[in-house]
Amino acid sequence: MDFSEFCKLTKPQYFGYNKQSWYLKDLFKAAGIRRDYSDDHLKAVFNGTKPFASNMKRHFPHPVSIDSIVAFFEKYLQPEYVKLLADAFGIPADEEKSLSYLSYALAAQVVAFISNREETESENIVPDKYEEARVRKEAGVYKITRRLYDGDDVWVEDRTKKHAAAFYEDIHHTWVIHNQGSVIWHKRKLVCANPEETGRRTKVFEIEIKELQPGKYTKIATDFNARGQEGPFTIKWDMVDENGNNCFPGSRNIFDVEIDTTFGN
Numbered sequence: 410m411d412f413s414e415f416c417k418l419t420k421p422q423y424f425g426y427n428k429q430s431w432y433l434k435d436l437f438k439a440a441g442i443r444r445d446y447s448d449d450h451l452k453a454v455f456n457g458t459k460p461f462a463s464n465m466k467r468h469f470p471h472p473v474s475i476d477s478i479v480a481f482f483e484k485y486l487q488p489e490y491v492k493l494l495a496d497a498f499g500i501p502a503d504e505e506k507s508l509s510y511l512s513y514a515l516a517a518q519v520v521a522f523i524s525n526r527e528e529t530e531s532e533n534i535v536p537d538k539y540e541e542a543r544v545r546k547e548a549g550v551y552k553i554t555r556r557l558y559d560g561d562d563v564w565v566e567d568r569t570k571k572h573a574a575a576f577y578e579d580i581h582h583t584w585v586i587h588n589q590g591s592v593i594w595h596k597r598k599l600v601c602a603n604p605e606e607t608g609r610r611t612k613v614f615e616i617e618i619k620e621l622q623p624g625k626y627t628k629i630a631t632d633f634n635a636r637g638q639e640g641p642f643t644i645k646w647d648m649v650d651e652n653g654n655n656c657f658p659g660s661r662n663i664f665d666v667e668i669d670t671t672f673g674n
Contacts, residue, residue, distance in 0.1 A: 410530060410531065410532075410533055411457065411460070411461070411529050411530045411531075412454065412457075412460075412461035412522050412529065412531075413454070413455065413456060413457030413461070414457075415518060415519075415522065416429070416433070416454075416455045416456075418494070418497045418498060419494065419515065422490075423486060423487055423490040423493075423494060424482075424485035424486055424487065425485055425487060426485075428448070428452075429451070429452050429455040429456070430448035430449075430451040430452045430455070431448075432455075433451040433452075433454060433455055434446075434448075434451055435481065435485075436478070436481060436519070437451075437469075439477045439478050439480065439481035440469055440473055440474075440477070440478050440519060440520075440523060441469055441470045441473060441474065441477065442468050442469050443468050443469070443470070444468040446465075460529045461522060461529060462529055463526040463527060466523055466526045467526065469523050471524070471591070472524070472558075472559060472560025472561075472590065472591030472592050472623075473519075473520050473523050473524060473560065473591045474560060474591070475513075475516050475517060475520050475562075475590070475591065478515075478516035478519050478520065479512050479513050479516040481516075482511070482512035482513075482515050482516055483508065483509065483512040486508055486511065486512060488508055491506050491507070491508050491511055492506045494511060494515075495511055495539070498514070498533060498535040498536060498539075499533065499535070499536050500514075500535065500536050500539050501536070504539070504540070504543070505543070507542075507543070509542070509546075510539050510542040510543050510546070511535075511539060513538060513539075513541075513542040514534075514535040514536075514538035514539040514541075514542060515535060517534060517535075517538040517624055518531065518533070518534055518535050518538070520591055520623060520624065521534055521623060521624045524591050524622075524623050524624075525622070534624050538624070541564065541587065544566070545564060553657055553660050553663075554659055554660055555657065555658050555659040555660060556590075556656065556657055557650065557654055557655065557656045557657070557658065558592050558656065559592075560590050560591040560592050561590040561591075561592040561656060561657075562588075562589035562590030563586065563587065563588065563589055563590070563648065563656075563657060563663065564586075564587040564589045565584055565585065565586050565587070565663055565664060566584075566585040566587075570665070570666060570667060571666075571667045571668075571669070572633075572666070572667065572668050572669070573668075573669045573671070578634070579632055579633070579634055580632065580633045580634070580668060581630060581631075581632055582630065582631055582632070582633060582666050583628055583629070583630045584599070584628065584629045584630075584664060585626060585627075585628050586618070586621075586626060586627055586628075586629065586664075587625075587626040588621045588622065588623050588624065588625055588626065589623075590623060591623050592623065593620065593621070593622055593623065594618060594620060594621040595620050595651070596620075596650065596651035597618040597621075597648055597649065597650055597651070597656065598615050598616060598617055598618060598648070598649050599615070599616040599618065599629065599646050599647070599648055599664055600614065600615050600616075600646065600647050600648075600649050600653075601614040601615070601644065601645065601646055602645035602646060602647050603643075603644070603645045611631075611633055611644055612631070612632055612633070612634070613631050613632075616629055616631060618648070633666065633668060639670055639671060639672060640669065640670065641667060641668070641669045641670075642667070642668050642669075642670065643665050643666070643667050643668075644665065644666045644667075644668065645661075645664075645665050646663075646664035646665060646666070647664065648663075648664065
């Protein structure tokens with residue numbers, strides 16, 4: 410979809426506005442725009458007669474903070490329009506319709522439009538981001554307390570984080586890693602943080618992460634072997650940049666894998 414299609418789905422009246430230009434002005438303000446545009450220009454962007462292109466996107470901060478955009482949608486989205494708007498973006502009918510989840514998903518879509526300066530179109534990521542918000546809420550997922558790069562964020566699905574295995578059993582582990590922020594991941598790696606403790610349990614100690622745009626996710630797999638000692642054991646991992654700096658210092662357990670080894674399992 411292009412930005413005007415997004416605007417046509419997120420009608421101003423859903424947010425208590427009676428003018429397209431006022432709606433966009435406040436939305437762009439929440440996204441941190443550093444230039445004022447006339448009402449006529451904003452109306453043209455809303456309707457698609459002027460593209461939401463790089464000459465306008467360059468006036469936004471890079472990276473864009475998603476938090477203030479989420480706050481905008483949460484504040485102004487009228488509850489009676491949540492279901493209608495969720496349906497319009499293709500969120501499954503059997504999903505709980507939540508203003509909070511939808512606000513996050515819409516904000517992530519706006520960030521995707523702004524962050525890609527070269528393209529005027531973006532894949533509809535609202536359904537995936539809505540599901541992500543729901544899963545994170547229900548799972549009580551960790552919060553990133555420190556980050557090397559402003560605007561960077563990550564979410565790792567933890568449904569396969571823990572493994573139970575018999576001695577010497579091979580374990581295939583897959584990380585599903587989401588680029589939650591507004592920073593492009595370039596030349597990053599997962600690096601084992603406790604290699605001296607893992608012994609032969611870990612066959613690979615560094616894993617390349619392909620370049621990943623904001624709003625996208627990747628799957629990375631490796632194999633472990635349940636050997637050494639009986640009981641629980643944690644293989645610790647960090648994400649590092651091309652200079653070996655920890656991208657999320659102090660945020661322990663994000664990428665860690667837990668193996669509980671037993672005899673005769």
